[in-house]
Amino acid sequence: MLDIYHFSHGWLTPLLSYVMSFIGCLLGLQCAARARHGNRTSWLGLSALAIGGTGVWVMHFIAMLGFSIQSAQIRYNVPFTLLSAVTAVGVVWIGLLLVVKPEPKLPGLLAGGAITGLGVASMHYLGMYAMKSDAAISYDTGLVAASIVIAVVAATVALWFTVHIDGTFATIGAALIMGVAVSGMHYTGMASIHAEHTGHQGAPTGAEALQLLGPLIAAISIVTMLLFVSVGLTSVERTAGSPPARPAPTTRHDGVGLAPPKRSNSESPFADRIAWWEEDIPDTPRPADPPVSRYWPSSSADSPQRPEPKTTHLRAVDDRSIQRRRPPSRRLRDQDSA
Numbered sequence: 001m002l003d004i005y006h007f008s009h010g011w012l013t014p015l016l017s018y019v020m021s022f023i024g025c026l027l028g029l030q031c032a033a034r035a036r037h038g039n040r041t042s043w044l045g046l047s048a049l050a051i052g053g054t055g056v057w058v059m060h061f062i063a064m065l066g067f068s069i070q071s072a073q074i075r076y077n078v079p080f081t082l083l084s085a086v087t088a089v090g091v092v093w094i095g096l097l098l099v100v101k102p103e104p105k106l107p108g109l110l111a112g113g114a115i116t117g118l119g120v121a122s123m124h125y126l127g128m129y130a131m132k133s134d135a136a137i138s139y140d141t142g143l144v145a146a147s148i149v150i151a152v153v154a155a156t157v158a159l160w161f162t163v164h165i166d167g168t169f170a171t172i173g174a175a176l177i178m179g180v181a182v183s184g185m186h187y188t189g190m191a192s193i194h195a196e197h198t199g200h201q202g203a204p205t206g207a208e209a210l211q212l213l214g215p216l217i218a219a220i221s222i223v224t225m226l227l228f229v230s231v232g233l234t235s236v237e238r239t240a241g242s243p244p245a246r247p248a249p250t251t252r253h254d255g256v257g258l259a260p261p262k263r264s265n266s267e268s269p270f271a272d273r274i275a276w277w278e279e280d281i282p283d284t285p286r287p288a289d290p291p292v293s294r295y296w297p298s299s300s301a302d303s304p305q306r307p308e309p310k311t312t313h314l315r316a317v318d319d320r321s322i323q324r325r326r327p328p329s330r331r332l333r334d335q336d337s338a
Helices: 012-035 040-064 078-099 106-130 141-164 168-191 209-241 319-325 328-337
Strands: 074-076 131-133 135-139 193-197
Touching: 012 040, 012 078, 012 141, 012 168, 012 209, 040 078, 040 106, 040 168, 040 209, 074 209, 078 106, 078 141, 078 209, 106 131, 106 141, 106 168, 131 135, 135 141, 141 168
Parallel strands: none
Antiparallel strands: 074 131, 135 193
16 A cells, blocks of 8 residues: 655645635625625626635645655546536536525525535545546545535535625634635545555656646636625725715703704805704795896886885974863863862
8 A cells, every 4th residue: 555645745735725715715705695685697606616616626626736645646637627627616506596595495505505515525536536646546435425424514504604694704704614614525535545556657648737737726716816806896886886874863961862963055165054953944036136227217117116114203292282182171170170
């Protein structure tokens, strides 16, 4: 039995593969959240590309760059490698279509988790089948079954996250958990491998790891970064297009709520100095002045008539005038009394 090395480059490949899985899952969750409120088909396609392409497939083959077998050469079959990438994106897309709905239900979640988990496990072992070596490779059945169970459970949890997770910190935490699940499934499946020497001389057919996987991983990583920028710009546009928040009503010391201050529609610079508790006075149109000729004086009929002010005229009154106004009978009584 030949020795198998999963960390030929140290911790570089496992850490880098986990980071890429985290980025892909984080981006996929953001796209799935937008699919719940916007264009469902487009955003779910981008979410499947991010989770299945970057979060699963890129993670798998970055980890495979650190895989080696003692005294054995490894090559990769190009068609099967590409087919594994398409399988990863396709099964994630099917699972998202079954789960991300206006009213998600438990049977849809379980069916989507089973299909996606089995599809991800198929992608993993399809990629392992694409790996050709001059050593005889066998698998431990128990660990293979464990990796499939991990894939189904991880896929179900991931689909649940795409429906219920909202908010920045919750999305980051969910992406961290999904990255751990994908990495755990991969290394559990890789632990089931056993290799034996066959005595066959000559290199196997296929492309070397860096010749095939390097350009593919770089291309998908660039697409992921562009998708990240697109999602960021979309969130900025949504924030800029949202209506401004209304000011909260103030509260007096007695607990009575007050309405927010009213702003005048006038363009005067002193408009906002008006007390907010005053009522808005409607602007009444001012009557137009009659036309006045430059050469002829206006007639009295054309000019507006102003009412004359009422004035009270006071006049001097003496005692003799009062005496004259009194009746004769009262005048005689006044003389007798005098």
